[in-house]
Amino acid sequence: MSLALLFTAVLYGIGWVRIRRLIRTEHDAMRLACFMAGLAVVWLAIDSPLDTFDKLFLSAHMTQHLLLLSIAPPLLLLGQPLLPLLRGLPKPFVKEGLGPFLTSPACHRLSHWLTSMPVAWLLFAFSTVVWHFPPAYELALSSNFFHDLQHACFFWTGVLFWVPLIQQGPGKSRYPSWAPIPYLLFADLVNTVLSASFVFAGRVLYPSYESVHLGSMSALTDQTLAGAIMWVPGSIVYLVPAVVFAMRLLSPERNFAEEHVRRQPKTSSVFGQQLLRPKWLPPARRFAQWAMLVTAVAVIADGLRGSQVAPLNLAGVLPWIHWRALSIGALLLIGNMFCMACPFTLVRDGARRVITPKLRWPKVLRSKWLPVVLLVLYFWTYEAFSLWNSPSATAWIIVGYFTASLAVDSLFRGASFCKYVCPIGQFHFIASLLSPREVAVRKQSVCGTCRTHDCIRGNETTRGCELYLFQPKKASNLDCTFCLDCVKVCPHDNIALLPVLPAKTLVEDPYRSSIGKLGRRNDLAALALLIVFAAFVNAAGMTAPVMMFEHKWHGRLGPHAMPLVVGIFVLLGAVAAPMMIVALCSAFNRLVIAPDRVLDSTRRFVYGLVPTGIGMWVAHLLYHFATAWSTSLSFVTPLQILSLDAGLLLSLYVILRIAEQYAAGIRGVFSIALPWAAAALALYGAGIWILFQPMEMRGMVH
């Protein structure tokens, strides 16, 4: 809860700063302070030590209710949270996601009705009275669910109650200026009757408090104290505003709502953009590469010379647990940070000072088929030979990686290794389709006037893009290693790491520089499909039922058959299953899409499954990362399910949007999207099944 409140505070803070950059009023600081104080009161009520005493002391529980009902709501509303929270959210989400709800007449009518004084007052009084009846109160004390419901009712009816009193702007009151006075006084009357019933009851109203009481205070004394808390501070909360409204009524000439508004000149950029300014990025990248190189050397040294017990060795833990989880986290929060900090290219860059490559990468290999094969091999060897459990093998793999990148890029021009060989890089390219940042041009018009095209050709001092991505035609993170050469070389300072809507590039299929159209590339679709299904195969391979099944066959086929068993499992799960599913979906689509467009659409829809696959990778890697740091795992499964949820929702959205490009009416769209949505749902179901199985824990060096 503390984290959620912190998140809200940050969101409000961002929105507040953004609004203040445009417009300033004299009450800005007060609003900020009120909202933050409101959040602090919510925290105090439900996540502070006060909460731990609510089942022992009625007085503590009443204090909690007073805070939720009468203190937090007005403070939060005084912070006028609507605009700051909206401005704190991503603009496209507010516009496309919330916009239709905000502008809907039905929703307007509902909100108008709920916040009318009679309705808000009745809900408030009803909730307060009903929850204090002994059976309802006892129910809340005996059940966590009803206890939460009780708190939620108090908070929300409190919010509704205070909304008509704290209007969102000047001149918006729907009621005569005297109306708040009886409104508050009658609310105080309800409060007084309830408080008096506690104080003068003469017996304990809630038996649960009778069974346990601390110190010398009896349950009855505690109940009297609870009544006093409810009566005195509770009444002050209603009476003070009533007095304020009465004073306003008696001073009609002054306009209390009037505010001095001052427009601000447009300011340039926020902190994040300052941090991601082009001039900072290349040196930062070089630093990250050196750090990764030093880490890689340490991992190799420990892997070859250190303990061969994986959890006690850097090579058993850093690459397989921490690095994998952190790199996918960085991919989804920022962008392709691993390729940016890749130590292999640092060594290659060093070698190229001595050796100048002359050859061009063979034409026959200029596709993603080689990395697809390498990835299948990797997934097989990882499980069949338990690479995660063998520090020396891990060290040799890293050495082999350095050697291969050095050999390939010493012989062939450009970044041939990154583009056509590196399996890790391909994984990151596909996952980075969901990244929120992209190396892109700021203004296309500037590129229109550019005659040198340094971003791809380079200049005397700096090379251009070695992956042949021409910036004005680059349309996603595919094949982009975030090397930032283009950023450094652009003479117009027109290329930067810019925000982009995650998965937007999955929906559209423009011509992409050096890639072409996704709908025309079999190799890229196969790569995406492999990465999606491998997420499930890789995670399932660590669950008890699958491992038992593998061991059963291992026992039947002989002592050296494990690699064969695992190989069959990987081939079935990561190669045969996706091929069958795609063929099935494609066959269904053939019924509604013109035959000449079916293949193109199939290749496009494959990318719709990418978010579900990445969701599964995150869920799986999160498990290993969490078990490496903590033994308390109660938070892991919910986070894993949330990751899969997010993946599935994004998949369904992408599938729907792609389907809209192949059919016009809603029926046509659904009939095209249905098989692919079913495939995404099947993957989600498989993912949930995997998450619910007992999973093998791996290395845990702290």
Added chain:
Amino acid sequence: MRRFLPHCFFALLLLAGSQALRADGTKVVLQKQAGPYLITLFSDPSQVRVGRVDLSVLCQKTDDQSTVLDAKVFLHLTKPGGAEIVEFTVPATHDAATNKTLYAAHLDLPTSGKWRVKVDARRGSDEASVTGDLNVLPKEPLLVTYWPFLVIVPLIALLFAINRRLRKGRELRHPRARL
């Protein structure tokens, strides 16, 4: 509706925080007086099931009901009957408790049925020991445990469908309007 948006946001926050509301001492399992102490045993969750459970103990002096904070408290749990008798002893400490007036222990109960619980509290020469029954229900299916996280998908899909419908309605009403 506009003024409801932040409220919806907080509704989600309150729901998200519902796990944080769990604290020690949800339900009284037993309360007995023994020697100089009054011992109260709480369980969280209130309906104990196979798996993780938080058992917490409140130790009070019988004469003035003041809380005893420096006792050594142990929980002995026994599952009688059946082919195999399951038995274990765990210390209950303040460190494991959210409410520091309690002594708590987090246990993984392996089987369902009626368990015998014995609470031992020792402080210097004073000793108290109380016993009672703890009814442990079978493990909840994981789908039931995690249903709030699984309904998110249909819920958001429904909101998305409403969103699209509202957009379409708006486009029909105002053909040139842009959201």
